[in-house]
Amino acid sequence: MDLLQFITCGSVDDGKSTLIGRLLYDSDAVSLDVLAALEAQNRTSAAGTVDLALLTDGLRAEREQGITIDVAHKYFTTPRRKFIITDTPGHVQYTRNMVTGASNADLAIVLVDARQGVVEQTRRHSIVAALLGIRRFVLAVNKIDLVDYSEQTFRDIVADYAAVAAQLGIRQVVSIPLSALNGDNVVRASAHLPWYQGPNLLEHLETVDVSREATTDAARLQVQYVIRPQTAELPDYRGYAGRIQSGVYRPGDRVLVLPAGLETTLAAIEINQQAVPVAVAPQGVVLRLTDDVDVSRGDTIVPLAQAPEPTRELEATLCWMVEQPLRPGRKLLVQHHAAKTRAVVQAIVAKTNIQTLEQQPAAEAQLNDIVRVRLKTALPLVADTYLQNRTTGAFILLDEQTGATLAAGLIEQTTLPAPELVL
CATH class of the missing domain: 2.40.30.10 (Translation factors)
Structure with a gap:
């Protein structure tokens, strides 16, 4: 079962925390004791349901102010996929926290209030997400119930965001109308949206391609540790440990140690102290070289044919x-x-x-x-x-x-x- 890490981002009060709460609640990913604790706090919405935002807003200041301040991570699993959700703040002053949350995400859900449309924070968070390398986006037009489930409002917002995406070079955007508070089109299709023929949010999250481009990129490994046990059993052992950042490595590859430019050959690749015939990103490995060359922490070992210029x-x-x-x-x-x-x-x-x-x-x-x-x-x-x-x-x-x-x-x-x- 593969893993999808995604963030929710957008402006203040667009409903990011409520959306995550709805995803967890409707997919039966909330434990009974957590639900009981929320109900005991007597924090319910006007409809008499549990305040779903409290499933992610865990800080006291967040609960008191009704806003998200820090980055929150939630985990859940469906029969099709595992998920790590990162809820990020909407306020401008917490943009740095949004950067932290986006740094490891595969996909960004950009929420837009159907009544407000694309606003400054929508653009700012889209820029930051693109800056940090996220390539898959979902435009979630939330609170669609507050505009009478208007198809025209949805189409106008989609067109506005398409212009933003084009300027940022964002090519993969799926637009979904929904109501996080009422559950319309989040985990289940909504009878209020007969004009929408696409997937609900969870369907898309379960099926979106999350294959890693890193395995097809040029091979890169930056050395984190130089391993020299110098024991009687391994008197001459020298290995270079690190995580493969991208690409594929195989014993026998001609490689360069950069920035020094030293050329040598991969003698062996080890994972968990066992030799392997091939290693790919993002595996942690130990590389062994045929020549006794000077390699230090921070040096990069790359295939000769794919070497960048320092x-x-x-x-x-x-x-x-x-x-x-x-x-x-x-x-x-x-x-x-x-x-x-x-x-x-x-x-x-x-x-x-x-x-x-x-x-x-x-x-x-x-x-x-x-x-x-x-x-x-x-x-x-x-x-x-x-x-x-x-x-x-x-x-x-x-x-x-x-x-x-x-x-x-x-x-x-x-x-x-x-x-x-x-x-």
């Missing part, structure tokens, strides 16, 4: 996640999986206008801004662009002094043109 200059899109503004000249740390290096912001190329999605000039980045920047690193990075490889095209920025996370980044270019000479 770079110290890159252009990237950032979601800035702290209140202190980002300006050119700022020094910080780039964390690219196990590799870490100092870097400087050479320029802020542009900022995304959340309303129009256009790129505009900017002197700095403020909290929650989406900006394109140029970085120069102290040490070379072995990276791909996001379009080439979702996993190796992503990184985070850290504060040099505190180690706090400053931004999530998506690599757009790894080779920048030389500046023109002015004579």
